[in-house]
Amino acid sequence: xxxxxxxxxxxxxxxxxxxxxxxxxxxxxxxxxxxxxxxxxxxxxxxxxxxxxxxxxxxxxxxxxxxxxxxxxxxxxxxxxxxxxxxxxxxxxxxxxxxxxxxxxxxxxxxxxxxxxxxxxxxxxxxxxxxxxxxxxxxxxxxxxxxxxxxxxxxxxxxxxxxxxxxxxxxxxxxxxxxxxxxxxxxxxxxxxxxxxxxxxxxxxxxxxxxxxxxxxxxxxxxxxxxxxxxxxxxxxxxxxxxxxxxxxxxxxxxxxxxxxxxxxxxxxxxxxxxxxxxxxxxxxxxxxxxxxxxxxxxxxxxxxxxxxxxxxxxxxxxxxxxxxxxxxxxxxxxxxxxxxxxxxxxxxxxxxxxxxxxxxxxxxxxxxxxxxxxxxxxxxxxxxxxxxxxxxxxxxxxxxxxxxxxxxxxxxxxxxxxxxxxxxxxxxxxxxxxxxxxxxxxxxxxxxxxxxxxxxxxxxxxxxxxxxxxxxxxxxxxxxxxxxxxxxxxxxxxxxxxxxxxxxxx
Amino acid sequence: xxxxxxxxxxxxxxxxxxxxxxxxxxxxxxxxxxxxxxxxxxxxxxxxxxxxxxxxxxxxxxxxxxxxxxxxxxxxxxxxxxxxxxxxxxxxxxxxxxxxxxxxxxxxxxxxxxxxxxxxxxxxxxxxxxxxxxxxxxxxxxxxxxxxxxxxxxxxxxxxxxxxxxxxxxxxxxxxxxxxxxxxxxxxxxxxxxxxxxxxxxxxxxxxxxxxxxxxxxxxxxxxxxxxxxxxxxxxxxxxxxxxxxxxxxxxxxxxxxxxxxxxxxxxxxxxxxxxxxxxxxxxxxxxxxxxxxxxxxxxxxxxxxxxxxxxxxxxxxxxxxxxxxxxxxxxxxxxxxxxxxxxxxxxxxxxxxxxxxxxxxxxxxxxxxxxxxxxxxxxxxxxxxxxxxxxxxx
Numbered sequence: 001x002x003x004x005x006x007x008x009x010x011x012x013x014x015x016x017x018x019x020x021x022x023x024x025x026x027x028x029x030x031x032x033x034x035x036x037x038x039x040x041x042x043x044x045x046x047x048x049x050x051x052x053x054x055x056x057x058x059x060x061x062x063x064x065x066x067x068x069x070x071x072x073x074x075x076x077x078x079x080x081x082x083x084x085x086x087x088x089x090x091x092x093x094x095x096x097x098x099x100x101x102x103x104x105x106x107x108x109x110x111x112x113x114x115x116x117x118x119x120x121x122x123x124x125x126x127x128x129x130x131x132x133x134x135x136x137x138x139x140x141x142x143x144x145x146x147x148x149x150x151x152x153x154x155x156x157x158x159x160x161x162x163x164x165x166x167x168x169x170x171x172x173x174x175x176x177x178x179x180x181x182x183x184x185x186x187x188x189x190x191x192x193x194x195x196x197x198x199x200x201x202x203x204x205x206x207x208x209x210x211x212x213x214x215x216x217x218x219x220x221x222x223x224x225x226x227x228x229x230x231x232x233x234x235x236x237x238x239x240x241x242x243x244x245x246x247x248x249x250x251x252x253x254x255x256x257x258x259x260x261x262x263x264x265x266x267x268x269x270x271x272x273x274x275x276x277x278x279x280x281x282x283x284x285x286x287x288x289x290x291x292x293x294x295x296x297x298x299x300x301x302x303x304x305x306x307x308x309x310x311x312x313x314x315x316x317x318x319x320x321x322x323x324x325x326x327x328x329x330x331x332x333x334x335x336x337x338x339x340x341x342x343x344x345x346x347x348x349x350x351x352x353x354x355x356x357x358x359x360x361x362x363x364x365x366x367x368x369x370x371x372x373x374x375x376x377x378x379x380x381x382x383x384x385x386x387x388x389x390x391x392x393x394x395x396x397x398x399x400x401x402x403x404x405x406x407x408x409x410x411x412x413x414x415x416x417x418x419x420x421x422x423x424x425x426x427x428x429x430x431x432x433x434x435x436x437x438x439x440x441x442x443x444x445x446x447x448x449x450x451x452x453x454x455x456x457x458x459x460x461x462x463x464x465x466x467x468x469x470x471x472x473x474x475x476x477x478x479x480x481x482x483x484x485x486x487x488x489x490x491x492x493x494x495x496x497x498x499x500x501x502x503x504x505x506x507x
Numbered sequence: 508x509x510x511x512x513x514x515x516x517x518x519x520x521x522x523x524x525x526x527x528x529x530x531x532x533x534x535x536x537x538x539x540x541x542x543x544x545x546x547x548x549x550x551x552x553x554x555x556x557x558x559x560x561x562x563x564x565x566x567x568x569x570x571x572x573x574x575x576x577x578x579x580x581x582x583x584x585x586x587x588x589x590x591x592x593x594x595x596x597x598x599x600x601x602x603x604x605x606x607x608x609x610x611x612x613x614x615x616x617x618x619x620x621x622x623x624x625x626x627x628x629x630x631x632x633x634x635x636x637x638x639x640x641x642x643x644x645x646x647x648x649x650x651x652x653x654x655x656x657x658x659x660x661x662x663x664x665x666x667x668x669x670x671x672x673x674x675x676x677x678x679x680x681x682x683x684x685x686x687x688x689x690x691x692x693x694x695x696x697x698x699x700x701x702x703x704x705x706x707x708x709x710x711x712x713x714x715x716x717x718x719x720x721x722x723x724x725x726x727x728x729x730x731x732x733x734x735x736x737x738x739x740x741x742x743x744x745x746x747x748x749x750x751x752x753x754x755x756x757x758x759x760x761x762x763x764x765x766x767x768x769x770x771x772x773x774x775x776x777x778x779x780x781x782x783x784x785x786x787x788x789x790x791x792x793x794x795x796x797x798x799x800x801x802x803x804x805x806x807x808x809x810x811x812x813x814x815x816x817x818x819x820x821x822x823x824x825x826x827x828x829x830x831x832x833x834x835x836x837x838x839x840x841x842x843x844x845x846x847x848x849x850x851x852x853x854x855x856x857x858x859x860x861x862x863x864x865x866x867x868x869x870x871x872x873x874x875x876x877x878x879x880x881x882x883x884x885x886x887x888x889x890x891x892x893x894x895x896x897x898x899x900x901x902x
Binding site for chain 1: 604626641902
C-alpha cells in the first residue's frame with residue numbers, strides 16, 4: 001500500500017494505464033483495483049474483467065520498485081479444489097516504454113471466487129501476491145455483422161448445396177457406366193432430395209433450438225450474478241429486517257442450468273461483520289448510514305436502527321459467501337421517523353446537503369469534529385476506467401496534520417462510491433476494491449502453499465491497532481462509468497467514526 | 508484371410524460390357540489418397556484436440572489439433588473439388604462415363620459429398636471460434652458449430668466411402684483388395700464420430716440409455732459399412748479399426764508431457780490425457796458378421812430382426828461386466844487408462860468411479876432396454892439398405 005506515496009509514481013500510474021474498464025465486485029463496478037506487496041515489491045494490480053465469460057481478462061501490474069524484471073500470473077480458485085494446483089504461468093509482457101508496467105492476458109472460464117497468483121521476480125528474489133477476483137459474466141455475447149453475414153451466406157450455401165448433391169448421388173451413383181439414369185433412378189433421386197431437405201431443415205431447427213437454449217442459459221447466468229434484490233421490512237417500529245427476494249445462486253459456467261445455492265447461513269465475516277449495510281437517503285444522498293446487521297435464524301439479517309428521519313432510503317448490503325465471492329444486495333425502503341439510540345461501535349452516519357450539480361468539485365470536506373479531509377486530487381479531471389490512487393489527508397481544525405487516526409474496522413479508511421443514479425456502488429478500502437474477507441482467504445492460501453516471501457496487504461492493517469495512523473492515506477480504485485458521483489470517506493478519530501463527502505464529475 | 512472369396516461373381520471386371528471395362532479403375536488416383544489422408548488427419552486432429560482440451564486447455568484457436576483438423580478437411584475438400592473439376596473438363600480420360608452428373612458437373616458421386624464436407628468443415632471454423640469465446644467452456648461438444656464441423660467431416664467420410672465403393676466395383680483383382688481395405692479403414696474411423704453424446708461414458712454403462720444410444724446409431728453405420736465393403740468380416744474389421752485407433756490414442760498420448768495452460772486446475776496433469784477405453788464393439792461386430800453370413804438368403808427384415816437385437820445383447824453381455832472392471836482400481840493403469848482425469852475435473856462434483864443411474868426404476872430400465880432392441884432392428888434394417896446400395900454403386 002506504499003507504492004503510491006511517491007507523487008512521481010502516481011503520475012506514472014496515471015499516465016501509463018489508460019485502458020478503459022470498470023471497477024470492483026459491487027454494483028456496476030466489476031474490475032479489480034488492488035495495491036499490495038509481493039514480498040519486497042509493492043505492486044498496483046488492475047484486473048480488467050471480460051464482459052463475456054469465458055473471455056480474456058487483462059491483468060496489469062505496476063511495480064512500485066524498478067528492480068522487478070519478471071511477472072508471472074496463474075489463475076486459481078480462491079478456495080477448495082482448484083485453489084492449489086497451478087497451470088503454466090502466463091509470463092506478463094513488460095512494457096518497453098515503461099519497464100515497471102507489465103500486462104498479462106488470462107483466460108477466464110469459470111464464474112465465482114477466483115484468485116490471480118502473481119509472482120514477482122527481481123533483484124531481491126521471487127515473491128508472491130494473491131489477488132482475489134470475482135468472476136461473472138456481465139453481458140451476452142454478440143456476433144459481429146460480418147460474421148453474421150458470413151453465417152447466413154454459409155448456411156444458405158451449404159443447405160442449397162447438400163440437397164442436389166445427395167439427390168444427384170442417389171440418382172446417378174448406381175447407374176452402370178455408359179448408361180443414362182432410368183426413371184426409377186430419377187424418382188429415387190427426387191425422394192432422397194426431399195428427405196435431405198427435410199433432414200436439413202430438422203438439423204437447422206434443432207441447432208436453432210440448441211442455440212436459443214444456450215443463449216437463454218447465458219442470459220439467466222448474467223441475471224443471477226447481477227446485484228440481488230433484498231426485501232426490507234420494519235418490525236417493532238425500529239427493527240429493520242432484510243430478506244433475500246430469491247436464493248443466491250452461483251451458476252456453473254458451461255454446465256447448463258446447474259447452479260450452487262449460496263446459503264446466507266454460510267456468509268463469512270468481512271472485516272469483522274457479516275454484512276455491511278448502507279442506507280442512502282434519497283433523493284440526493286443527503287444522508288447515509290453504514291450499519292452492521294446481525295444474522296437471524298433462517299438467513300435473514302436484522303438491525304435495530306438508530307434515530308433516523310423519515311424518508312426513502314436506498315439499500316446496498318455487502319456480504320461475502322463462504323467461497324470468498326462478494327455479493328451486493330440492493331433494495332429500497334421507505335422509513336417513518338425512527339426514534340432510537342445514537343450510532344455506536346462500528347456503525348456510522350453522515351448528514352449533509354444533497355447532490356445538486358453543478359458541483360463545486362471541492363477538495364476539502366468538513367468532519368463533524370471540526371477537522372477536515374483534503375482530497376489531493378491534482379488539477380486534471382477525473383476520468384472513468386483509469387486506475388487511480390485516490391489520495392487524502394486528514395487535518396485538524398487549524399490545518400495541522402491529524403495525529404489521532406485509528407483503524408476503522410482494521411483499515412485506515414473506507415471509501416463508498418455512489419453514482420447519482422445509483423447505477424454504481426462500490427465499497428473500497430486502502431487495499432483497493434477486493435473484499436477483505438476474500439483477501440484473507442487468498443493470503444491464507446498463499447501462506448499455506450508457498451515458500452516464497454509474501455506480505456500482501458493484510459499486514460499493513462494489523463500493526464495499526466496499537467499506534468496512530470498517518471494522516472495521509474490512498475485508496476486504489478477506478479470509477480467505472482462517467483457521471484456524477486458522491487464519494488464518502490470514512491475514518492476513525494479518537495474512537496469516533498466520522499464521514500466526509502465529496503461530489504465530483506467523472507469524465 | 509482371403510478377401511476375394513467374399514466378392515460376388517457379378518462384380519468381376521471381365522464380366523462387364525465394353526463400356527464399363529473402359530471405365531474400369533486401374534489404380535487408386537491421388538485424389539483418393541489425398542482424401543484418405545485428409546480423413547485420417549482430421550481424425551488425428553480431433554483426437555489430439557480432445558486430449559488438448561483435457562490436458563492443456565484451449566488457450567487459442569490454432570492449437571495443433573485444430574490445425575491438423577483444418578488441414579485434413581481442406582485436403583479432402585480440395586481433392587474432391589479437383590476430381591470434379593478435372594473430370595468435368597477432361598471428359599473420358601478421367602472416366603466420365605463412370606461419373607455422376609450433379610449440378611452440371613461430372614465426377615465420382617462421393618467426390619461431391621467430400622467437396623461439400625470440406626467446405627462445411629472450413630466454414631464452421633470462425634463460428635466455432637466465436638462460440639468458444641462466447642459461451643465457452645471447451646467441455647461442451649454439442650454446439651451448432653461443432654455440429655456443422657462433425658456433419659462436414661461425416662460427409663467427407665461418407666463421400667469417401669461412396670467414392671471407394673464405386674472403385675471397388677470397377678477395380679481389377681489386387682487393386683480391389685486394397686480399395687476394400689481403404690473402405691474399411693475409413694469406415695472404422697467414421698465409427699469414432701458417431702453421435703453417442705454422453706450416454707456411453709464409463710459412468711453410463713450400467714444404464715439402458717447407453718445401449719439405446721448404441722442401438723440408435725451404431726448398427727446403421729457398422730452394418731452398412733461392413734456390408735458395403737463386401738468383406739465377409741466387414742463389421743468385425745470396422746469395429747477393430749475403431750478400437751485400434753482408440754487404443755492407440757489411449758496408449759500413446761500419455762507418453763507426451765503436458766501441463767494445463769488455463770486455470771483453475773483441479774487435477775495434477777503432467778502428460779496428455781486420452782479419451783476413454785473404447786466400447787467393445789468388436790464382439791457385436793463379429794456376431795453381426797456371423798449371423799449375416801448364415802442369413803444371407805433371407806430377407807433384409809429377417810436379417811434385421813435377428814442381427815439387430817443380437818448386436819445389442821452381444822454388446823450388453825461384454826460391456827456390462829467390463830464396465831465393472833473399468834470402475835475398479837485394477838483398471839487404473841496405462842492399458843485401460845481409467846486413472847486419467849482431465850485438469851478441469853473437480854472431484855467435488857461427482858465420483859468418476861460411480862455409475863450413473865439414469866433410469867430411476869426397474870420398469871424404466873426394462874422399457875428403455877426394449878426400446879433399444881426395437882431401435883436396433885430399425886437401424887440394422889437401414890444399415891442393410893445402405894450397405895446394399897453401396898454394393899451397387901458404380902460411379
